[in-house]
Amino acid sequence: MKQRIIKLKQTTKNKWINLFEVQYVNSKNKLCNWIFASRKKDPYEDKSIDAVVIVATVDSPEGKKLVVTKEFRAPINDYEYGFPAGLIDGEESLTETVQRELKEETGLEIKKFIGRSNTIISSAGLSDESTVVFFVEAMGKIDTKYQEKVEDIEVFLYDVEDIKKLLSSDNKVGAKAWGVLYLFSCMGKIE
Amino acid sequence: MKQRIIKLKQTTKNKWINLFEVQYVNSKNKLCNWIFASRKKDPYEDKSIDAVVIVATVDSPEGKKLVVTKEFRAPINDYEYGFPAGLIDGEESLTETVQRELKEETGLEIKKFIGRSNTIISSAGLSDESTVVFFVEAMGKIDTKYQEKVEDIEVFLYDVEDIKKLLSSDNKVGAKAWGVLYLFSCMGKIE
Numbered sequence: 001m002k003q004r005i006i007k008l009k010q011t012t013k014n015k016w017i018n019l020f021e022v023q024y025v026n027s028k029n030k031l032c033n034w035i036f037a038s039r040k041k042d043p044y045e046d047k048s049i050d051a052v053v054i055v056a057t058v059d060s061p062e063g064k065k066l067v068v069t070k071e072f073r074a075p076i077n078d079y080e081y082g083f084p085a086g087l088i089d090g091e092e093s094l095t096e097t098v099q100r101e102l103k104e105e106t107g108l109e110i111k112k113f114i115g116r117s118n119t120i121i122s123s124a125g126l127s128d129e130s131t132v133v134f135f136v137e138a139m140g141k142i143d144t145k146y147q148e149k150v151e152d153i154e155v156f157l158y159d160v161e162d163i164k165k166l167l168s169s170d171n172k173v174g175a176k177a178w179g180v181l182y183l184f185s186c187m188g189k190i191e
Numbered sequence: 192m193k194q195r196i197i198k199l200k201q202t203t204k205n206k207w208i209n210l211f212e213v214q215y216v217n218s219k220n221k222l223c224n225w226i227f228a229s230r231k232k233d234p235y236e237d238k239s240i241d242a243v244v245i246v247a248t249v250d251s252p253e254g255k256k257l258v259v260t261k262e263f264r265a266p267i268n269d270y271e272y273g274f275p276a277g278l279i280d281g282e283e284s285l286t287e288t289v290q291r292e293l294k295e296e297t298g299l300e301i302k303k304f305i306g307r308s309n310t311i312i313s314s315a316g317l318s319d320e321s322t323v324v325f326f327v328e329a330m331g332k333i334d335t336k337y338q339e340k341v342e343d344i345e346v347f348l349y350d351v352e353d354i355k356k357l358l359s360s361d362n363k364v365g366a367k368a369w370g371v372l373y374l375f376s377c378m379g380k381i382e
Binding site for chain 2: 003005011012014016017018019020022024026027028030032034035036037038039043044071072073074075076077080082117118119120121122123124125126127128129130131133149150152167168169170171172173174175176178179180182183186187
């Protein structure tokens, strides 16, 4: 049988993130309860993507390099290595968000859009948060002056050896970035 | 300057997941507020890993195949493609969780542990949730009878063509799985 939702209830009233309680009957005819976090007003009706993640490469005299960020993240009270990323702002298209966030966080501009992922769920047991990963070629000079005051982001250009070092370190890495970093470390090149 | 936490306050009282409000001064000397979700009682003190994700391959007459799950997830009211995974249970070691979850969700047994990732943060703007990805060789027969009644998980053995089809579909894919699926699709083989 197909699962069906009995009721969905928002249990907190914050601006950016709330908890929801859902009661549903699952495919084994069992009544289940689940609590999850969402950025949306109506998680089951609003099918929009929450955020983009940007895999950006730049040409350098030593070959292609990957744009890697190191950002302070309050939820972990620590720095996380990852990629430029950000929430979709109002009526922006996904590619507009990619352009804006890359500029804001790194100072770089888009040279070429290469491809995108399908819909990625950050942690489906915990939240409905959805993202799309974009692959782009970027150009320009790294500059952090466009960051908001709440942002604390260092920007690096990594080659394969830097990536291997990061992946074998004790540093924390973002989930959407980790797989791509691992890919480049396995391929032995960035492309 | 280094950022410093002013106060951290739990604002909900649920069993599995709660919201926390943190006030901190960031490296630019700006007072910031952030709300995030956590499974922990004391997110900044408790440094333990929340969950494991299992990249399991099995030998078949046609070559290595990858164990892929399709699971109903209440937060998205939809099915998500990913890998066997689960929360650390009490005093379990990470490798004990890997063995238990692989058996429960798929019926398979561990043949060999191959490697593991460093600490991966699911979505550091939203939550402190941390996972480690384990690479294993598995053996046995797929059997879903060990699943809990709340679980609704189909298990597949995918070759590279199946993975390419999934990644170019409209299906939702878990963040920790996506990068590894993308890796195998780029490599053209599963290993």
